[in-house]
Amino acid sequence: MIAWLRSGFSTRRSRQGLWGVPLVIAVAMVLAQSLGTGQFATRENLFNLVAQAMPLLIAAIGQLFVILVGGLDLSVGSVISFSTAILSLDGPSVVLVPAVFVLAALVGGINGLVITRMGVHPIIATLAMQYILLGITRILRPTSGGKVPDIVIAAVQGSVLGIPLPVIWGLAVIGLAAKVLYGSRFGLHLFGIGGGVAAGMEDAARNHGIRVQRNVILAYVACSLFAALAGVFLAGRIVSGDPNVGLLFELDSITAAAIGGTQLSGGVGSLHGTVLGAIVLALLANGMNLANVSPFVQTAIKGGLLLAIVGLQSRKKMGL
Amino acid sequence: MFDGEPAYLIEMQAISKAFGPACVLRDVTLRLRPGSVHALMGENGAGKSTLMKILAGVHRSDAGQILKDGQPLHLPSPRAALTAGISTVFQELSLLPNLTIAENMFLGREPLTRRGGPDRRRMRAETAAALAELDLKLDPDQLVSTLTIAERQFVEIAHGIKADASVLILDEPTAALNAADVEVLNRSIRRLRDAGRAIVYISHRMDEIFAICDEVTVLKDGQYVGTRAISDVTQHELISMMVGRELSDLFPARAAGRGKPVLELSGFRVTARAKPFDLTLHQGEILGLAGLEGQGQSRIMRALIGRHKPAGGALRLLGKGLGFPGAAGGIRQMARLGLGFVPEDRKEEGLMLGLSVAANLVIGLHAEKPAFTPARSLKQVVQRMTDALRIRTASPTTPVAALSGGNQQKVLLGRYLARDVRVLVIEEPTRGVDIGAKSEIYALLRSFVQEGGAVLVTSRETVELIGLCDRLAVVHGDTVVAELPAAEATEHSILTAALTTEGAAA
Numbered sequence: 001m002i003a004w005l006r007s008g009f010s011t012r013r014s015r016q017g018l019w020g021v022p023l024v025i026a027v028a029m030v031l032a033q034s035l036g037t038g039q040f041a042t043r044e045n046l047f048n049l050v051a052q053a054m055p056l057l058i059a060a061i062g063q064l065f066v067i068l069v070g071g072l073d074l075s076v077g078s079v080i081s082f083s084t085a086i087l088s089l090d091g092p093s094v095v096l097v098p099a100v101f102v103l104a105a106l107v108g109g110i111n112g113l114v115i116t117r118m119g120v121h122p123i124i125a126t127l128a129m130q131y132i133l134l135g136i137t138r139i140l141r142p143t144s145g146g147k148v149p150d151i152v153i154a155a156v157q158g159s160v161l162g163i164p165l166p167v168i169w170g171l172a173v174i175g176l177a178a179k180v181l182y183g184s185r186f187g188l189h190l191f192g193i194g195g196g197v198a199a200g201m202e203d204a205a206r207n208h209g210i211r212v213q214r215n216v217i218l219a220y221v222a223c224s225l226f227a228a229l230a231g232v233f234l235a236g237r238i239v240s241g242d243p244n245v246g247l248l249f250e251l252d253s254i255t256a257a258a259i260g261g262t263q264l265s266g267g268v269g270s271l272h273g274t275v276l277g278a279i280v281l282a283l284l285a286n287g288m289n290l291a292n293v294s295p296f297v298q299t300a301i302k303g304g305l306l307l308a309i310v311g312l313q314s315r316k317k318m319g320l
Numbered sequence: 321m322f323d324g325e326p327a328y329l330i331e332m333q334a335i336s337k338a339f340g341p342a343c344v345l346r347d348v349t350l351r352l353r354p355g356s357v358h359a360l361m362g363e364n365g366a367g368k369s370t371l372m373k374i375l376a377g378v379h380r381s382d383a384g385q386i387l388k389d390g391q392p393l394h395l396p397s398p399r400a401a402l403t404a405g406i407s408t409v410f411q412e413l414s415l416l417p418n419l420t421i422a423e424n425m426f427l428g429r430e431p432l433t434r435r436g437g438p439d440r441r442r443m444r445a446e447t448a449a450a451l452a453e454l455d456l457k458l459d460p461d462q463l464v465s466t467l468t469i470a471e472r473q474f475v476e477i478a479h480g481i482k483a484d485a486s487v488l489i490l491d492e493p494t495a496a497l498n499a500a501d502v503e504v505l506n507r508s509i510r511r512l513r514d515a516g517r518a519i520v521y522i523s524h525r526m527d528e529i530f531a532i533c534d535e536v537t538v539l540k541d542g543q544y545v546g547t548r549a550i551s552d553v554t555q556h557e558l559i560s561m562m563v564g565r566e567l568s569d570l571f572p573a574r575a576a577g578r579g580k581p582v583l584e585l586s587g588f589r590v591t592a593r594a595k596p597f598d599l600t601l602h603q604g605e606i607l608g609l610a611g612l613e614g615q616g617q618s619r620i621m622r623a624l625i626g627r628h629k630p631a632g633g634a635l636r637l638l639g640k641g642l643g644f645p646g647a648a649g650g651i652r653q654m655a656r657l658g659l660g661f662v663p664e665d666r667k668e669e670g671l672m673l674g675l676s677v678a679a680n681l682v683i684g685l686h687a688e689k690p691a692f693t694p695a696r697s698l699k700q701v702v703q704r705m706t707d708a709l710r711i712r713t714a715s716p717t718t719p720v721a722a723l724s725g726g727n728q729q730k731v732l733l734g735r736y737l738a739r740d741v742r743v744l745v746i747e748e749p750t751r752g753v754d755i756g757a758k759s760e761i762y763a764l765l766r767s768f769v770q771e772g773g774a775v776l777v778t779s780r781e782t783v784e785l786i787g788l789c790d791r792l793a794v795v796h797g798d799t800v801v802a803e804l805p806a807a808e809a810t811e812h813s814i815l816t817a818a819l820t821t822e823g824a825a826a
Contacts, residue, residue, distance in 0.1 A: 015418040015463065183437035185430050188419075192427055195418035204414040207378065209399040209428030267418040 015191060017261025019273030021309055022280045029283040037290050045286070051156075051166040051237065053282030055080070055230040057275060058170075059249050060256035061177045062226025064274045065219045067257055068181075068190045070197035070266025071122040073220060075111060076227045076253050078133035079104055080246030083231025085137045088146025088241025096149060100228050107133065108224030112217030130250065137243045144242040148235045156236025166233075173229065177271055180222070189215050194266030255302070256281055259309050280305075328387075329354040329518045330375070330406075330487055335384035337370055339714070339722075344370045345381070348544045350537055352487065352518040357509060359529045359550070360522045362539035362562055363726075363754030368522050371539070372489050375520075376408040377401030399428070407485035409476050409493055417465035422447040424464055425479050450478045455504050470497055474505075481508060488512060489520045494528060506532050524754075526555050538562055562755065570759045571787035572766040574807060578790070579603030581636075582743050582774045583624075583659075588633030590619045594798035596633060601743065606765060606775040608789035608806065610782060611818045616798035617778040618664070618747060624776075625661045625745055626651050638742060655687070660736030664747035670732045671720050678702040678716035680731050684739040705734040710760060726750075726757020733764060744768065746777045750784065762788050782811045794818050 033040040040046075059076050066073045083100045107129060114125040158165045181187035189210050196204040206212050227249070234245050254264075260277030262269030284305065288298045330352040337345040345367045352358050360368050373379045375386065377395040386393045388404060395401050401408070415424045422443040430438040447460035456474055464472060477493055490509075494502050509532055513519060521533055529536065530550060538545040538561040545561050583601040594616070601607050609617040623630040635642045637657050651661060663669035671680055682698045702716050709730040713723055720731055729750065736744055749765065750758040765775055765788065779785050785792060789806040794817040802817035 179437075183435070185432070185438055188423060188427070188430065188438055192416045192419055192423070195416040199417050201414065201416070203378070204416055205427075207376075207398050207408075207410060207414045208416075208424075209397075209402050211399070267416075 015195070015268050016270035017263055017268045017273050018312075019261040019270050019276055021261065021312060022259050022273065022276040025309070026276055026280050026283060029280065029287060033283070033287045033290065036287075039290055040287075045290075047164045047167070049282055049286050050170060051164065052286065053278055054166045054170050055234050056249065056252055056256060056281060057278035058173055058226050058230040058233065059253040060260075060274050060278045061173065061271065062223035062230075063250075063253040064177075064257050064260075064262060064269055064271065065181075065190065065222045065226075066122070067254070067262050067264055068194045068266060068269055069216050069219050070194045070264075071115065071216065071219065072126065072254065072264065073111065073223045073227075074123060074126040074250045075107065075129035075133060076223065076230075077246035077249040077251075078130045078137065079107055079224050079227035080231040080234060080249050081243050082107075082133050082137045082140075082246075083228045084148070084235040084238070084245055085141040085146075085241040085243060087148045087152060087232065087235045088141060090146075093149030093151050097152065097232070100232060101225060104224040104228030104231075105221050108221035109217060111224070112220035115220070116213040116216050126250075134243070141241040141243050144238075144240055144244070146241040148239050148241070152232060152236045153239055156233055169233070173226075174271065174275060177226075181271055186215065186218065190219055191267055194268075196267070198263070198265040198267045252281065255306050259306060327354070328352060329389065331387040331390075332371070332375065333385050333387065335371065335374060335381045335386075337367075337374060337379060337381050343542060345374075345542045347384075348539060348542070349547075350375075350520075351547070352520065353535070354486070354518050355513055355516045356534040357513050357519045357521050357532055359533040359536040360520055360539070361529065361536055361558060362545075363756045366539040366562070366754075367542040368539055369491060370542075372408065372491055372520065372522065375401065375406060375487075376410075376489060377406070402429070402485075405484070405486040406489070407480045407487065408489040408491070409480035410491055415464045415472055415476055415479070418463065420461050420463055421451070421458060421467075421475050422460035424475065425450065425460075447478075450481070451475075453481075454478050454508060470501060473497060474501070477505060477508075481512065485517070487518045487520070489522075491522045492524070493521075494523055494525065502528065526558070529558075530555070559755070570755070570762065572763045575604050575606075575766075575769060575790050578605040579772070582638050583776065584636040585624065586634050586636075588620075588624075588635070589631040590616055590623050590798045592631040594631070597800040599793055599800055601774050601776050603742075603772055603774050604769050605790040606769055606777060606788060608785040608792045609776070609778045609795050609800075610785050610792045610809075610814050611795040611801075612815070613780055615796045615818070617795045619798060620795065620800075621661075621745060621747060621776070621778060625654060625659070655684075655739075655741075658740070658742035660684075660739065660741035660744050662732055662736065662744065662746040662749070664751060666728055666732050666751075671728060673721040674719055676717045677706070677711065677713050677720055677723070677731055680720050681705050681716075681734050681738055684735045701738050705738050709734050709737075709764060724754075724757070726753040726761070729753050729757070729761060730764070733761065737764075737768065742773055744773065744775045746775060748779055749777055749788075750779070750781075758784075782814060786810070786814075 059080065063073060063076060083104065086100050086103065087096050089096060111126050111129055114120050115122050155165060160168065192208070192210060193205045193212055193215060196202055230249070231246065235241065238245060256277035257269065257274045258264065258277070259280055260270065260273030260275070262274060281302065284302060285298060288301070328351045332348065332350040335345055335348045348367065348371055350371065360371070362368050370379060374381045377398045377400050380396065386395065393404055395404065416427070419427065425447045426443045431442045433439045444460045451458050451460065454474055454477065458471060464475065467475065473493065477490070480488055480490065493505060497505065509519060523529060533550050535547060535549055536553065536558065537547040538558065540562060580603055581600045582603050585599040587596045588599065589596045609620060611617060622628055624635065637654060637659060640657060667673060681702050685698060685701065706713065706716065711727050711730045711734065713727060720728055723731065750761055753761065769775055777789065786806055786809050792804045792806050792809050792814065793800045794802040794804065794814055796818040804813065804817065
């Protein structure tokens, strides 16, 4: 336990990245905000905080999957908007909800295929997908509107035994991701592939008999599925479809992963770090909202925080 | 029972392979018997690694077929080879640094728990057992990035051995191992052989080949030379099979005389504690810094080219006094005066591996011009150097990384020769270079000094210094303790000179 905690602060002997830094910052923010304002520790504000943080948290977990293999997904924001647009179409929920995930899997599959088979750089491939999907979303739903199925709204806004459903969903998503990343061969292979990329040994994973292309494609599929889930979540909150609701989610999700100690070169990062990264961003927004800081200033501060935290982390590779 | 036909586990028949226009294997045959260790020998670039990568499923052959137990075997991927029971320890380390030893050992074929996840407990236990077999005291949960190179090499070997393979390919497994480690490895190899496995053993170290192998197949320039039983062949026969000529032809004749001094060190002190010394390099001669490893040969070299500041002394280069060496303009000024420095680690310090042969050759010429001068392609220069140095490359635009070690070294030398340097300072001129290319590099250096150049050289291989140089300066304790004519020097006389001179151990 102590060794594990220490690994969050040391670059040397861990592939989890420096998740101790966001942990310290998150704790400091919670302390500062509870002491600074009486409104923070209220039940209402805390649940609101979780509900606010959830879409970014889910999207960032998806982003973690592709960053671990040395990739990047810039189409996350468009997938989110696209998902809300699909849900706001006229149709029965038994069709719309599965359709969101099927289409997202398709998007992720195309991203992965273009990157692995055509050899397009992940930034270009997913940037193109971002534009394409944004265009389609605006055709489907030019402006915010439509009505999201009631079941989605109930699933996001309801509560069980006094616990709001977002908290339960959040834990379920984190549990699922933990199972996939740490409790499956697929997860281990993602780390292996990324470790090879980061160390400049692209063939190493393949030489071990790992199906590299298939696993990379699956990582992009997973990323899009998480993004779609974030989209469903947002749709339940805003109750309608919105072509702009996913705006900047691709960048915020990368920010959350990076703050959480995930290295963009691949192979180094952790689920708990990424969750902490998303929480730090949510706490930052929450605190500044309570303090009436203008959204423009908030954005600038977010950039500064990203730079400060990643700058603090040694960029040294895994001691190679 | 047997009808005289020997039973082969693996037969590679008439294998050919080309990368673009460069044909690396032509009609090569390799037959492996169960329960035997088969050496695969040849110079660097002879095609050994390519042949093994075909057997490991990394590359696909253009022609020929592979039989296992007489049945044709199709190997489209490393995974297919593993499934077929062919396991490889690659020359390049292929362990993933961010995974633990246990994870690396089982990567791609992890045992599963009943819940479907990797069975880490079993991986840990079996890894610990495999490491113990090799006398390794390593924690299976240690990340590979925390291991030393030799430890990684052993883990790599354990990885290959542990796979339930009938064929085990060891591609230079001992490159990073010391003698004691090699003995541990040999024990394991014998055990595997006795268990009926077929083992391919690639190594440049003759003593190992004769200690552990049963048969040897020699390749030369991508072609099959022959297969012999180790008991029927001598070291000299093997070398002539590999090179196509005798060892004594390796070194060119020495210079008849020498010209005026080109590089003069006086009162030179590498560190404050070292004794000052004088050293003069003349036109038309090759001067070697000999001595025990790590006694300051490399420090003297690096101080003299301005990499670090010596404690004292003066330097004259081609008649021009430079005071403290390198103090004024460093390597750039010395380069302008006509000195070239060829570093030991050509991959880290010398070549730009991703750039083409042509770019690496002419970059020295460009470096002399202002930064915004348009870079001409200098095609004739490239052509002239490629021909003169006999650099074997598919085309001038091939990345240097794709060349064999010997050809890479020739490109690096070519960079300075293209620039008309007068003095070459060379560390380890033939490190990681095979015998054939070594001899070509020696001839190149000799003809360079015959045309009025001068060479100062260090090498860990004393035999190389004795054969190549005209004169040896014996270095001990960061200073020159003796000078010997190379023609009369022996390894013994160099050692004696190094260790018996007073004041050497300063």
